[in-house]
Amino acid sequence: MRQPEVKRVDDPAMGIRSSRRVLLARGGVLGALATIPLIGRLLQLGDASASPSKAQDSKILQLVLLLEYTQVAFYEEALRQAGLTGDLHDFAQAALEHEKQHLAAIRKALGTTAGAKPSFDFGQNVKSARAFSEAAIQLEDTAVASYNGQATNLTKGTLAVAAEIVSVEARHAAWVRAIAGQVAAPDPVDVPMTAKQAVQGLHEIGLRT
Amino acid sequence: MDSFQDFADFLTTVDRDGALAETRSHAERTLSRRRFFGLTLAGAGTIAITGSTGARAAGGLPASDVDILNYALVLEYLQASFYTEAERSSALTGKTAEAARIVGATERAHVKAFLKLLGSEAVKRPTFDFQGTTEQQRPFLKTAVALEDLAVAAYKGQAPKLQANPVLAAAVGIHSVEARHTAWMRQLFGITPAVDAFDLPASRRSINRVVASTHFIVSRPKMTGRNKPEFTG
Numbered sequence A: 001m002r003q004p005e006v007k008r009v010d011d012p013a014m015g016i017r018s019s020r021r022v023l024l025a026r027g028g029v030l031g032a033l034a035t036i037p038l039i040g041r042l043l044q045l046g047d048a049s050a051s052p053s054k055a056q057d058s059k060i061l062q063l064v065l066l067l068e069y070t071q072v073a074f075y076e077e078a079l080r081q082a083g084l085t086g087d088l089h090d091f092a093q094a095a096l097e098h099e100k101q102h103l104a105a106i107r108k109a110l111g112t113t114a115g116a117k118p119s120f121d122f123g124q125n126v127k128s129a130r131a132f133s134e135a136a137i138q139l140e141d142t143a144v145a146s147y148n149g150q151a152t153n154l155t156k157g158t159l160a161v162a163a164e165i166v167s168v169e170a171r172h173a174a175w176v177r178a179i180a181g182q183v184a185a186p187d188p189v190d191v192p193m194t195a196k197q198a199v200q201g202l203h204e205i206g207l208r209t
Numbered sequence B: 001m002d003s004f005q006d007f008a009d010f011l012t013t014v015d016r017d018g019a020l021a022e023t024r025s026h027a028e029r030t031l032s033r034r035r036f037f038g039l040t041l042a043g044a045g046t047i048a049i050t051g052s053t054g055a056r057a058a059g060g061l062p063a064s065d066v067d068i069l070n071y072a073l074v075l076e077y078l079q080a081s082f083y084t085e086a087e088r089s090s091a092l093t094g095k096t097a098e099a100a101r102i103v104g105a106t107e108r109a110h111v112k113a114f115l116k117l118l119g120s121e122a123v124k125r126p127t128f129d130f131q132g133t134t135e136q137q138r139p140f141l142k143t144a145v146a147l148e149d150l151a152v153a154a155y156k157g158q159a160p161k162l163q164a165n166p167v168l169a170a171a172v173g174i175h176s177v178e179a180r181h182t183a184w185m186r187q188l189f190g191i192t193p194a195v196d197a198f199d200l201p202a203s204r205r206s207i208n209r210v211v212a213s214t215h216f217i218v219s220r221p222k223m224t225g226r227n228k229p230e231f232t233g
Helices: A020-025 A028-033 A037-042 A054-081 A086-113 A129-153 A156-179 A195-205 B004-010 B019-036 B063-089 B094-121 B137-161 B165-189 B204-214
Strands: none
Touching: A054 A086, A054 A129, A054 A156, A054 A195, A086 A129, A086 A156, A129 A156, A129 A195, A129 B165, A156 B137, A156 B165, B063 B094, B063 B137, B063 B165, B063 B204, B094 B137, B094 B165, B137 B165, B137 B204
């Protein structure tokens, strides 16, 4: 898929990028994740999918559901365990509130077909403020990339709803980056992720099931 | 200041310009002209974004996409010029100066990308007067927040209307970058970067009304016709 040529702003002060490259290097995880029914179905989402349809929207919403479950669980555990104070605490609390509303909306959209809450092991990511902020940046960048990656696969009606969520994820990403003293918007165009990359990214943060 | 309405209140509310509306009517006339000449507008597969020279870009793009891209281009011109002028005024310091430099470079990159995509169909850069908001840090930040929130709502309103997948993919990737910008500027200004769980779209009409209320656009953009695209940055 071609996009207009936009060069990345060339600036040495630009903090870390999303850890996409790192994620891509860890191929083995996918094989294991694919044995889990919900995730196995998600991995069947192609990069260049069939024309948008209600059925395809539902598959994509399952991916989004997994993402929102992960975010809610991540912020809940971090608020309990990471010893967050000041700006980081305010951020985590606001983000949790938003992600809960996203999760509720996606669950409602999926109705009885919504997948159950998966299990997580966030490990050190929720044990200190410093680790939390790094993981939060990675998770929010992954959320933005995951939604953006599905935009052309969604029907227009569902795209309109997804667009109301993705920019809030982008605000979260920039917010926590700014708190951490990193460049809040490192790329002129946010780089999308495929469904596979998204699932892999969530596993990197702590999705287990 | 958490909404466009506040921004409109902050500035004056007289619509004396209508520059964006003018842009749209230019685009509509162009579309009529295209239909008149019976041009076939092929699908996304034929978009030639890179490579050959000349008036290639808009060929192959659905007419409605060209219209939306020109609308987005005016918003990008507005933002790019705003940051460029702020940088030149040397009024900004510290983290705000750093952020403005990076965001400005990004908005200029967006302008370049749209000019390349639209080729000879691109509207020209209007003339701007930022009413002194680029000359002091607090007014700069306040205005930056409003312009970025506006851009997010504008892209969100138009994205589902885009037909060509490569254009849609680019637009959503820019949309989320504008959302990062507004959060960044809000953080620097000292207000909540993300207020609500859902960001709402805005129609062209409401975007146009707010932009007009700023009086930032002092000359109306024109179609370049057969001229080569005007590169900026």
